[in-house]
Amino acid sequence: MGDNDVLRRRLADLGLTQDELAGQMNDALEALTGRCGDFSARTVRNLLNGTTRRPIGRTRAALERVFACPLTDLGFAPPSTAAPREDPVLRRTFIAGITAAVATPTNAPTTPRRIGTSDVERLQRKFAEIIASDHRHGGQLGIEQQAAAMSGRALALQETGSASQRVRGQVYASAAAFRSSAMWAAIDGRRFDDAIGHMREAQALAEMSGDPFIKFRIWSHAGTMYRHMGRPADAAAANTVARGLSLTRRDPMFASLGLARHAAIHGAAGDRIAARRCFGQAQDAMNRADPHAQRPVWMNAFYDQAELDSLALSAHLSLGDFARAEFHGHRCLAGLRPHMHRSKAIATARVARAQLEQGDVEPAVATAMSVPADQAALHPRVVGMLRTFGTRLDVIAPNTAPAHTWTQYVRDTRRTPA
Structure with a gap:
């Protein structure tokens, strides 16, 4: 008996926790039988650690639906000729659900679902x-x-x-x-x-x-997308659509996010005056916002003072104002909520770059090395930022002790198994 490394890799590829996979398996079983399953993180642990080597019945069906492949592609042994015994009540429930789903004649009377x-x-x-x-x-x-x-x-x-x-x-x-x-x-x-x-x-x-809230999210994301693509004019146009929605007049928090992202777009375009003006307006709007107002889960999950400072950090880096960028970076890191792992890695990489560009080479290398290894190796934006950091380090402080430390760190990190 040994770990199922294939399933573990597939789980990591989907970015799922054990609880989340169990939830998806329950949903898959509900789609197949009309009744939600009772899979748990313990079920998944048994699948991962080899305790369950040959899933059968509903477990097999749920796994194959979630991953859209046969069990053998997930590292499990093929089904035996004589299937292992299973709880007959569960088996009858499963078969009855499948039969109802696929064998009912299309002209049979059914009760309309609401x-x-x-x-x-x-x-x-x-x-x-x-x-x-x-x-x-x-x-x-x-x-x-x-x-x-x-x-x-x-x-x-x-x-x-x-x-x-x-x-x-x-x-x-x-x-x-x-x-x-x-x-x-x-x-x-x-x-x-x-x-x-x-x-x-x-x-x-x-x-x-x-729904105006989701319209705002999509157009605001579009503005960010075009900014990252190096198309500031398109970014400004898309973000202007988001800012023009009536909810930005009803809720200053949405106005603040729209203004902060517009300021980051101005930073990418090299417009220092417009960026600073927009950030000031974004801060004023946030200060006016009711902290207890009802907002969508996606808004509550990420937009706060730390995110505003993160956008300011990005903008001032683009403008070459590295001292101001570092100030906002430290304030962002101090205010980030514990669940913001991705945001912390991005802000840390940017702070390292701001320190390096000011000539603070040793602190910059220490900051860059503090980015969590999984984010440094797997997150595309963080990988790119740290690669740029290394390139700039070779230009600013070639053949120095901090540069050698960074080179060795990168080599060691790449050799370390994920």
Whole structure:
């Protein structure tokens, strides 16, 4: 008996925790049988550590649905000729569910299903899980794929029964929200062509939903995407659409985010005066915002003073104002909430660059080496930032002790198994 390394790698590729995989397996079983499963993190641990070497019945069906491949592709032994005994009640439940799903004649009378708020709440819980996974891992293809798949599931729900106009709008908003998370994961992972495709899907779904909050998120993401692509004019145009929505006049927190991202766009375009003016306005708007107002989960999960300082750090780095960038960087790191792993790695890499450009070589190398190893090796944006840091270090302080320390650190990090 030994660890299932294949399954462990597939789990890491999707950016899922053990609890999250168990949740997806429960959803898969519900889709197959109409009844939610009771898989838990313990189930997944047994699959990973080799305690369960040949999953059968509902476990096998759920795994194959989640990963869209046969069990043998997940590192498990092929099913034996005589299947191991399984709880007969569970087996009958599973078979009955499958039979009902695929064997009922299309003309058989059925009771129309009513799509309600409980369905929307389930989608919103899944969306919150994706948001949390993004803050832990960021930019991973698995997060993008999971979010896109959940958008498809939300759309498929529309075809399963009747619903009020309000509930239909909420389901479309959920589909748009999932697709916007797929878009963000692609932006964060530097897969810009894929991000543009997700953006177009998300925009269409948002229009059908009529939800101004998700419209703001999508257009604001579009502005960030174009900024990272080096297209500041398109970035400003997209972000202007977000800032023009009426919710920015109702809630100063949304006005603040729109202004802060516009300031970062001005920084990328080299407009120092406009960037500083926009950051001042963003800070004023944040100070006016009601901290207890109801806002979407995605907004509450990330936008605060630390994120405003993160955008200021990015802008001042682009402008070459390295002392001001470092100031905002330290303030960002001091204020980041514990779950913001991806944001912490990005801010730390940027602070290191700001220190280096001011000639503080030893502190800069120490700061860069403090970026968590998993983010330094796996997150595309962080990998690129640290690569640029190394290039600039070779220019600013070649053949120095800090430069040698950094070179050795990079070699050791690459040799260390993930």
